[in-house]
Amino acid sequence: MPEVRKIADRIRMVSVRTDKFKTSQIIVSMAVPMNENAAANALLVYLLKRSCKSYPDFTLLNRRLDELYGASLGAGILKTGDAQVLNISIDYIDDRFALDGESISDCCAELIAEMLFKPNIKNKSFGSSALEEERRLLVRRVESELDDKGRYAYEHLISNMCEKEPFGRSRYGTVEEIKAVRMADVYDAWKNTLETAVIQITAVGSGDPEKIASVFEKGFSGIERNPAEIETVFAKRGGRFKRIEESFPVNQGKLVIGFRAGTESVEDNRFAVTVMNDIFGGGTYSKLFTNVREKMSLAYYCSSSFIPSKGIIVIESGIDSSKEKTVTAEVVNQLNEIRDGKNVDSLLGDSKLSLRERFTFASPEKITAWYSSQVLLENILDPDEMINGIEAVTAEQVIEAAKKLSIDTIFMLSSEGGEADE
């Protein structure tokens, strides 16, 4: 079980102290409502990661990280339910591996706190050249989604399926929104995030959590907190079924199908839906893998993934565009088989064993990712509780969970003019 400390109003620290690993990791996750400020928030994260008061320039900061044996700073933006989660992280090797006895861990904890509390700001400005560079890079992050067609199809399914929900927004904001952000917006985003975001600091490694906590306590001590209420819309059933198609000059089509899981919160029926999703299209024993791939040779991959924070299940497959109907029919057919209880008993054991394996984390990154994703949950769920919850799921519960699934949207990225040599 991790240790949980309260740092300030709706700011907590979750720590796992262990010297099993050679490195430590600290990640600060800041959740804000997903709205029209998404682009300013995203720019803020990359500006914070770029420099700080002590290292006021990108190159100086990176040289400092090199000296700290390649400690690495990370910045990322995720969607968790209808929240935008801004992440800043650092990972570094333990002090015992330093070649000349310096304390890497103290420096790194101080550094990540400085990124947050003492950015390189003069007169409420991050500097126009810094903003313009980060703006250029962020626009490219959005535009380059096109280069990975699997990712593109997935993002477009979500934006279409959830067009009336905050979850349908791009986590970085749109290109137009990014271009419209002014310096004052980024400055406000910084103030607003420190005052209103729901925040979790997750620390995994050998360092003393007390020490890390005190760095953040100090940082937040002068800030008046007014935490935001973040609600996520859970659509229990799919609306009017939609099918969207876009074509590109590509070799392979991408079929993405979005289902509503019928859940009403993250916790609602979580274990049963997790197992059902896994039997449907999780491992190599799953219905989709063994049928769509192995039996019918229609795809190299056909898998399903469950997004508990939003109650959505997404099926993804790379196929011949002309086989869309065949594959979709088989996906529906396999779902119906689960609803009818076909093979569920025999797959249940395989799935539980495999999920147990996947929730046995063997690296600090996996552990921090697991806990930091829970920033919005009141009660922390540890991997053992997840495993035990999964263990208790019955075949009937899987069948019931499958019955609650309703199809919402299909996105088909098809190849222009059909496949080359079919």
Added chain:
Amino acid sequence: MRTKEIKNEKLGEKVVSAVHPSGLRIFVMPKEGYDSVYALFSTKYGSIDTAFKNENGEFETIPEGTAHFLEHKLFESEDLNAFERFAETGASANAYTSFEETAYLFKSSGDVEKSLEILIDFVQNPYFTAETVEKEQGIIGQEIRMYQDLPDWKIMFNLLKALYTDHPVRIDIAGTQESIAKIDADLLYKLYNRFYNTSNMILTVVGGIDPEKVFEIVNKTLKNKKSEPISRQFIKENPVPEKAYVEEALSVSKKQFMLGFKEDIQEPELSLKEELASDILLDALFGVSSDFFRKLMDEKLIEMDFDASLFNGFGYSCVMFSGSTDEPEKVSQMVKDEIERVKKEGVDPEAFNRSKRKLYGSFVGDYNSISSMARRISHLSFGGNKPFDELKICSEITLKDVQKRLEVIKNEYSALSVIKPVE
């Protein structure tokens, strides 16, 4: 089996190794406090092995993509396939084929011993039929198409085809739709018997397991079949690239470039020291902390994906620069100018020290990961090195070693590959 123990005091890690009478090399790194185990069973047979010596001592050409096809098909069996068998232990199993190796693996925290038995057993028991081969052609056909749409993949193979005239590193690992159509069960058996010979293979196990247990399982499950070691043939290529420039239009958002410098190698393989010296060199000159990176970023010529790395294996070695840019030619010229400038002025000792420290840090961090360690140990051994050698050699590298690796990067041996958006 006689076992040998290699320790690294600073890291607090050890590796126990042994050679099985059949010639199989075995490495075990027990990790305290880890519930999971990662096992890797690999053979020195990759996409660059495009010919083999038959019974009559003649070289026969193999269709492109056969090593990869064989990897897929080895999971098949007359009874339960390997995936079905692993499902009973909860292990997550997988496999991959690279230019030089094919590897089968699992991660497991449940019945590890049973999983290890399955791994060793299924890799030793091929089962190919006309029907299953035909079925796989559809699946791999889709895999090939998926890769054909990945710009990073395309740009690299376009570059390799431009750099190399004869070396098979220029062919796609999975082959083509046409080449895999030539594969049949007989061919797979023939190649299996040739390349899946235990003296050509390594078993590496890392994680929460007692080394004695691993050796016990190997003794029980491994067929004690004597096998003759096989060796690759080194054919020295003309260092001048086949083409200096290649481009292709794909459905992408912006131009991408990959600039390669072919090395005029005299030996088939680089030493570990040469490899690591190149890593340090490229980071010092072109990494995110370098003046060069800063200059190009300020001029809006590159993005965060700009990268410089060494790419090498048996019979090939080159340095590759890549990224997204509106001006591939301009960036290429700037890279070339920078190389010439540093050849004259020398590598900045401070940058060298920083990059060396950073490489050491990343090597230490790798010991967290049971999968990274299994791959590292196996790769080191295939290259004739021992576990922990990467740390030792890294600490020994001097500025002079790095300068030497700079000298082999020559403008006249370079080629540029560009992907541009479809009009």
